[in-house]
Amino acid sequence: MTFRWIRSFCAATVLLCLSTLIISSSAVIYDQYSDLPLGKEYDFVIAGGGTAGLALASRLSENSAFNVLVLEAATSSIGVFNITVPYFSTRNMLQYDWNLTTTVQSGLGDRWLFFPRRFILGGSSSINGMFYTRGSVDDFNCFAGVTGDDGWSWDNIQQYLALNERLVSPAGNPNTADEFDPDVHYIGGAVDVSLPSFSQNIDSKVLDAAHELGGVYSYNEDVNSGMPLGLGWLPRTIDSKGRRSSSVTAYLSDESRDNLDVLVNARVARVVPTKNRNTTAGYSFRTVDFTQNITDVTASKEGVVGSPQILLNSGIGNSTALSAAGITPLIDLPSVGQNLSDQPFIANAFLANTSNTYDDINRNDTVLKEALTEWLGEDRLPGVFRGAGPLGDTFANQISYYRVSEELTGHYGDFSAGVTSPHLEIYPGNGYFLTPPTTGYYLSMTTVVVSPASRGSITVNDSNPFTPPLIDPGYLTVDFDVAAIKEAFKILYTFLNASVWDDYILEPPVGLPSIPDFFTMNSTQLDAQLESYVRNSTSSSAHPVGTVAMSAKNASYGVLDPDLKVKGVDGLRVVDASAFPFVTCSHTQVPVYVFVERAAEIIKASWQ
Ligand SMILES: *[C@@H]1O[C@H](CO)[C@@H](O)[C@H](O)[C@H]1NC(C)=O
Ligand SMILES: *[C@@H]1O[C@H](CO)[C@@H](O)[C@H](O)[C@H]1NC(C)=O
Ligand SMILES: *[C@@H]1O[C@H](CO)[C@@H](O)[C@H](O)[C@H]1NC(C)=O
Ligand SMILES: *[C@@H]1O[C@H](CO)[C@@H](O)[C@H](O)[C@H]1NC(C)=O
Ligand SMILES: *[C@@H]1O[C@H](CO)[C@@H](O)[C@H](O)[C@H]1NC(C)=O
Ligand SMILES: *[C@@H]1O[C@H](CO)[C@@H](O)[C@H](O)[C@H]1NC(C)=O
Ligand SMILES: *[C@@H]1O[C@H](CO)[C@@H](O)[C@H](O)[C@H]1NC(C)=O
Ligand SMILES: *[C@@H]1O[C@H](CO)[C@@H](O)[C@H](O)[C@H]1NC(C)=O
Numbered sequence: 210m211t212f213r214w215i216r217s218f219c220a221a222t223v224l225l226c227l228s229t230l231i232i233s234s235s236a237v238i239y240d241q242y243s244d245l246p247l248g249k250e251y252d253f254v255i256a257g258g259g260t261a262g263l264a265l266a267s268r269l270s271e272n273s274a275f276n277v278l279v280l281e282a283a284t285s286s287i288g289v290f291n292i293t294v295p296y297f298s299t300r301n302m303l304q305y306d307w308n309l310t311t312t313v314q315s316g317l318g319d320r321w322l323f324f325p326r327r328f329i330l331g332g333s334s335s336i337n338g339m340f341y342t343r344g345s346v347d348d349f350n351c352f353a354g355v356t357g358d359d360g361w362s363w364d365n366i367q368q369y370l371a372l373n374e375r376l377v378s379p380a381g382n383p384n385t386a387d388e389f390d391p392d393v394h395y396i397g398g399a400v401d402v403s404l405p406s407f408s409q410n411i412d413s414k415v416l417d418a419a420h421e422l423g424g425v426y427s428y429n430e431d432v433n434s435g436m437p438l439g440l441g442w443l444p445r446t447i448d449s450k451g452r453r454s455s456s457v458t459a460y461l462s463d464e465s466r467d468n469l470d471v472l473v474n475a476r477v478a479r480v481v482p483t484k485n486r487n488t489t490a491g492y493s494f495r496t497v498d499f500t501q502n503i504t505d506v507t508a509s510k511e512g513v514v515g516s517p518q519i520l521l522n523s524g525i526g527n528s529t530a531l532s533a534a535g536i537t538p539l540i541d542l543p544s545v546g547q548n549l550s551d552q553p554f555i556a557n558a559f560l561a562n563t564s565n566t567y568d569d570i571n572r573n574d575t576v577l578k579e580a581l582t583e584w585l586g587e588d589r590l591p592g593v594f595r596g597a598g599p600l601g602d603t604f605a606n607q608i609s610y611y612r613v614s615e616e617l618t619g620h621y622g623d624f625s626a627g628v629t630s631p632h633l634e635i636y637p638g639n640g641y642f643l644t645p646p647t648t649g650y651y652l653s654m655t656t657v658v659v660s661p662a663s664r665g666s667i668t669v670n671d672s673n674p675f676t677p678p679l680i681d682p683g684y685l686t687v688d689f690d691v692a693a694i695k696e697a698f699k700i701l702y703t704f705l706n707a708s709v710w711d712d713y714i715l716e717p718p719v720g721l722p723s724i725p726d727f728f729t730m731n732s733t734q735l736d737a738q739l740e741s742y743v744r745n746s747t748s749s750s751a752h753p754v755g756t757v758a759m760s761a762k763n764a765s766y767g768v769l770d771p772d773l774k775v776k777g778v779d780g781l782r783v784v785d786a787s788a789f790p791f792v793t794c795s796h797t798q799v800p801v802y803v804f805v806e807r808a809a810e811i812i813k814a815s816w817q
């Protein structure tokens with residue numbers, strides 16, 4: 210064992226060890242295994258300090274009798290300025306990503322894609338777009354139906370939303386009373402949620418267009434009521450000083466807690482079996498193997514794993530496929546890694562007749578500096594509140610949801626959870642999404658299929674736990690998804706045909722027709738052009754789920770029981786988005802927090 214080597218390393222560079230040891234007000238964050246308290250025995254070891262891992266660690270360690278350890282592969286994100294500033298979520302911060310790519314995607318003209326997976330403490334919650342969207346009544350009722358556990362129903366998850374959400378006034382305290390329904394929000398939870406703080410040039414146009422058109426565009430007073438259809442304001446996980454609220458800031462910073470340790474730079478390879486005659490399988494999985502030149506840590510109660518790759522590396526999966534990859538199969542669970550689904554995403558940029566967008570922030574340092582000074586507030590600019598200006602917001606102020614036509618569902622089937630669930634999401638952004646071209650000002654209208662039919666997989670091809678897995682999201686491999694995006698364009702172009710946009714839109718995105726042409730061109734040609742554009746332009750929305758899906762207790766498929774325990778395995782649960790049986794019609798962070806809050810309750814109750 211190399212423990213000794215690490216100790217001498219520390220002894221030789223004591224300052225390094227000390228200066229890299231960050232003590233937050235609650236958990237202690239360690240850089241080196243050798244810094245962990247000697248002889249401390251952990252009741253729970255959590256693999257992955259992401260959105261779910263940190264929130265779960267925080268909840269479990271509320272019981273002072275439990276010692277909890279989190280293992281996180283990345284470094285700490287505490288105090289990283291670019292993470293704190295909400296608007297910087299529009300940047301590709303590759304230093305905080307695993308830099309994985311998909312396999313060649315037949316549905317995308319044989320392209321392969323960058324597949325976001327965050328490499329930072331707090332995971333996606335440290336770097337995402339912060340959209341606060343819950344999904345629909347039917348999403349959760351369907352989770353309850355599929356698993357036979359009413360605890361996942363919309364009514365029952367309200368208590369977990371309440372533990373997670375703290376609705377606050379946005380920075381600068383603008384009047385947002387008309388932008389949400391207070392009856393569907395909670396004010397006592399961990400994560401700060403607020404309505405947009407900075408008025409965008411396009412806000413009134415977006416709302417006027419919805420008003421002018423009515424129908425499916427009708428104003429929805431609150432898209433988080435469980436009935437998301439229509440167009441409404443978008444709450445975000447941003448605090449009242451215009452800063453990102455993540456699982457790090459929300460769950461790791463409350464009270465002093467010496468029973469919660471976080472070890473960063475610790476990459477989990479697998480879970481390891483220990484003989485246990487009391488279990489059906491003959492062993493438990495309570496030991497976690499990870500690198501920092503250290504072999505393993507054992508949890509006396511449970512380990513919690515966040516990834517199908519770790520299960521496969523551990524011999525839990527399709528036995529035939531594992532053998533072929535050179536991994537000794539231990540538990541035959543063929544669903545591990547299967548049923549991957551992600552929401553196909555296209556940010557469509559229309560050239561706009563304005564200079565009042567956020568494009569210059571992303572390409573002109575003078576404008577960026579001015580915006581930063583404004584965001585920093587009173588320290589720099591007397592009388593200006595903290596979090597002021599465009600940097601205190603994310604890249605969308607409103608969001609809208611639609612169902613595809615009954616013609617389409619009649620033809621292909623309905624892949625949504627039910628009538629309260631949209632198939633499509635469209636949201637406006639006052640500028641180009643990510644890095645803008647050097648000239649021009651843009652209106653981006655992002656289209657997403659939130660209830661996709663396509664499924665893919667995550668598999669391993671060899672026995673080295675650190676070989677990147679084969680990621681095949683199967684984008685647009687079911688025709689429904691392409692047909693649904695085509696309908697999204699019909700909805701979008703009709704929206705942009707409202708009179709408020711008349712002098713505003715100058716040019717369509719490269720590859721798409723102009724607004725008048727869309728309605729007059731030969732429909733066969735339009736169809737072919739849309740199909741080509743869609744297959745060329747689709748990318749990941751960073752919402753992959755389903756690879757370690759929960760199912761009913763005696764189901765013939767699935768990986769987890771409804772209490773998130775790995776089927777037939779003692780000592781192991783999976784608490785993250787991979788446990789979703791399908792993707793909710795929303796962004797994934799709120800449903801992930803719901804899973805964590807319920808899992809924490811279940812786990813605490815089972816060890817009382
Ligand atoms: C933060 O963002 C600024 C502006 O893009 C960049 O210059 C800087 O390198 C970033 N800092 C870190 C630590 O990534
Ligand atoms: C991903 O690439 C960036 C450079 O583009 C690098 O800084 C980062 O460390 C890489 N991530 C991992 C997990 O290696
Ligand atoms: C097996 O069960 C017995 C009786 O409940 C208990 O004493 C023992 O500790 C259990 N063994 C393991 C490895 O959990
Ligand atoms: C592990 O050991 C290797 C050399 O054997 C060293 O380069 C590396 O920095 C060590 N990693 C940690 C986390 O101590
Ligand atoms: C397991 O994997 C093998 C080989 O990849 C495949 O042929 C088989 O269909 C899979 N079994 C199940 C039950 O999915
Ligand atoms: C994928 O999910 C469906 C239910 O949506 C289920 O019928 C099927 O068995 C699952 N496939 C695997 C390999 O788990
Ligand atoms: C950047 O913005 C400043 C302030 O608005 C402006 O004066 C300058 O011309 C811009 N620079 C470029 C290269 O557009
Ligand atoms: C899988 O492993 C085999 C044998 O090492 C290798 O030839 C093949 O290229 C790998 N496949 C992928 C997709 O990486």
Ligand SMILES: *[C@@H]1O[C@H](CO)[C@@H](O)[C@H](O)[C@H]1NC(C)=O
Pocket residue numbers: 703706707708728
């Ligand atoms: C587009 O707008 C024009 C002018 O308001 C209107 O006459 C036309 O019916 C609209 N087209 C569609 C398809 O909505």
Ligand SMILES: *[C@@H]1O[C@H](CO)[C@@H](O)[C@H](O)[C@H]1NC(C)=O
Pocket residue numbers: 562711712713715
């Ligand atoms: C741009 O907008 C101005 C009014 O703001 C209008 O006068 C002008 O005609 C518009 N240009 C185009 C090409 O639509």
Ligand SMILES: *[C@@H]1O[C@H](CO)[C@@H](O)[C@H](O)[C@H]1NC(C)=O
Pocket residue numbers: 719720721738739741742745
């Ligand atoms: C899609 O990409 C192909 C190959 O680059 C190109 O020929 C085609 O014009 C593109 N389609 C659209 C609609 O942009």
Ligand SMILES: *[C@@H]1O[C@H](CO)[C@@H](O)[C@H](O)[C@H]1NC(C)=O
Pocket residue numbers: 731732733734
């Ligand atoms: C539309 O275009 C297709 C193929 O390009 C052609 O066969 C068809 O006749 C056209 N329809 C009309 C109404 O022009």
